[in-house]
Amino acid sequence: MLDGIKLIDIQAETRYPIVSAYEFEFLKGEEEVKERLKGCTVYCIVQRPLMWFQNITMGQGVINFEILDGINKPLVCRFDLAEAEIMEAGGLVQVEIQYYKDEPDEYPPYMDVAAFKILSDDGKFILWETPQKFLYEVIVNGLPADIEGDIEPYLEYHVHYIGKAWSQEIWERLTGHEKLQKILTLEDAISLQSRKTSFEIAILLLDIVGFDEANLIGGYEFAIPKGVKPILFEMKNEEEMDKFFNQPIIKPRAPELTSEVEALLIHLFRPQYNDVLFQKYPNITKGTRSVGYTSASLTINRMPVLLKTEYRPAAAMGDMKLEMEEDS
Numbered sequence: 001m002l003d004g005i006k007l008i009d010i011q012a013e014t015r016y017p018i019v020s021a022y023e024f025e026f027l028k029g030e031e032e033v034k035e036r037l038k039g040c041t042v043y044c045i046v047q048r049p050l051m052w053f054q055n056i057t058m059g060q061g062v063i064n065f066e067i068l069d070g071i072n073k074p075l076v077c078r079f080d081l082a083e084a085e086i087m088e089a090g091g092l093v094q095v096e097i098q099y100y101k102d103e104p105d106e107y108p109p110y111m112d113v114a115a116f117k118i119l120s121d122d123g124k125f126i127l128w129e130t131p132q133k134f135l136y137e138v139i140v141n142g143l144p145a146d147i148e149g150d151i152e153p154y155l156e157y158h159v160h161y162i163g164k165a166w167s168q169e170i171w172e173r174l175t176g177h178e179k180l181q182k183i184l185t186l187e188d189a190i191s192l193q194s195r196k197t198s199f200e201i202a203i204l205l206l207d208i209v210g211f212d213e214a215n216l217i218g219g220y221e222f223a224i225p226k227g228v229k230p231i232l233f234e235m236k237n238e239e240e241m242d243k244f245f246n247q248p249i250i251k252p253r254a255p256e257l258t259s260e261v262e263a264l265l266i267h268l269f270r271p272q273y274n275d276v277l278f279q280k281y282p283n284i285t286k287g288t289r290s291v292g293y294t295s296a297s298l299t300i301n302r303m304p305v306l307l308k309t310e311y312r313p314a315a316a317m318g319d320m321k322l323e324m325e326e327d328s
Contacts, residue, residue: 003232004217004244005224005294010257011210013301015040017136018157021184022198028171040170040205041258042265044307045180045273046157047200050191051131052100053113061087063095063116067131067154070191075149077134083144086118086126093126094119100193112193132202139304156306156314157202160187161273164262170205179273204305208257213293215245224294225323228282231294249292260287260296268322270311297323 015036019027027033049069056065061081066074081087096117097110105111118127129137135154137143160183165173174180180201189197216223217235224230235241250256266274267281282289288296299321306314 002217002235002241004215004235005220005230005232006244006249006292007214007216007223007295007297008250008288008293009212009214009297009299010208010261010288011212011299011301012042012206012208012261014136014140014205014303014305015207016205017130017133018046018202018204018305019132020130020199021180021201021203022196023130024171024174024203025198028175034169034171037170037205039207039209039253040165041208042162042164042206042261043170043174044157044159044204044206044265045161045163045183046159046202046204046307047183047187047190048157048202050100050189050194050200051154052193053116053131054109054111056097056110056113056116057108058095061089061091065113067134069154070193072153073149075147075151075154077148078146079134080144081118092121094121094123100195100199114199136304140302152306155304156308157204159269159271159307159309160201161271162262162265162269163274164258174203183273204307206261206300208253208261210252211248211250211257213248217244225282228295231289231292233292250288254291256286256288256291259284261298263287264296264298264322268312269307269309271309297321 016033049071051067051069054066054068054074056063063079063081065077067077068074081093082089087093096119097104097113098115098117099112100114101112115128115130117125119125135151138145138147161179163179184197184201187197187201189200191200194200220230233244235244263278263281263284267278270277278284282295308314
């Protein structure tokens with residue numbers, strides 16, 4: 001008789017750029033946005049200093065600007081609309097500027113800009129960009145643009161809270177959310193430029209899109225985290241061995257995957273506003289151990305964000321691999 005263990009690597013990804021709590025109030029009613037967020041079940045409430053556009057100039061189908069946060073050196077950006085296939089060479093578009101100040105600039109360069117909207121010459125909506133959205137589209141979706149400067153400091157976010165919403169749509173879960181409202185009330189704005197805390201408090205949404213399963217027979221001790229009890233599968237014949245290797249024990253988008261991701265992230269980052277920190281992780285109810293996996297890890301793709309708390313420094317940029325660690 002043989003025995004073995006199963007490990008699982010859960011695959012998640014972002015479906016939409018990080019949006020401020022202020023922006024979310026407007027975007028959650030947009031059908032296109034709701035469709036993109038439909039599968040998201042895990043969310044992080046985060047904060048960083050306010051970012052804004054500065055020194056915006058336009059000419060010959062090119063928008064030049066800087067991204068600032070008042071702390072780090074500016075990012076100098078060049079956005080060619082023809083190269084991005086937003087307009088034809090020699091064509092015309094309209095650009096609407098949205099400000100963080102009461103009095104708009106009459107002439108370029110445009111300063112203290114929260115966002116800009118691009119419309120066709122006949123007024124049809126084409127594109128809307130904030131600094132967060134612009135960086136996301138360039139890094140994740142390959143939007144053609146030139147960015148000069150150190151981008152990593154602009155991708156760092158402090159995690160205040162992590163939660164799940166697998167039993168209801170994410171925008172419904174976050175509407176009137178008790179912890180979000182508490183964070184907006186108790187946290188101060190970091191940037192002097194920020195007139196509202198809701199400009200800095202933001203929401204990162206994750207969609208669990210699948211998983212990879214590893215099946216190990218014999219010599220699997222190296223793969224078991226210290227202090228974790230293995231869940232053994234006994235195989236007495238060829239049929240049981242075939243089932244062990246070829247039949248996953250969980251379905252895609254099963255609620256246990258969402259519970260596992262939430263618990264793993266909370267255990268690693270220990271956000272201030274989470275009351276339950278899963279100190280005994282990975283021993284949680286209704287996680288992946290409850291269906292037979294000895295250990296779980298998480299890979300987040302399309303992740304141009306550096307998450308951090310006082311407990312954990314910023315994780316590496318890009319696709320992020322998170323595994324259960326020993327408590328320090």
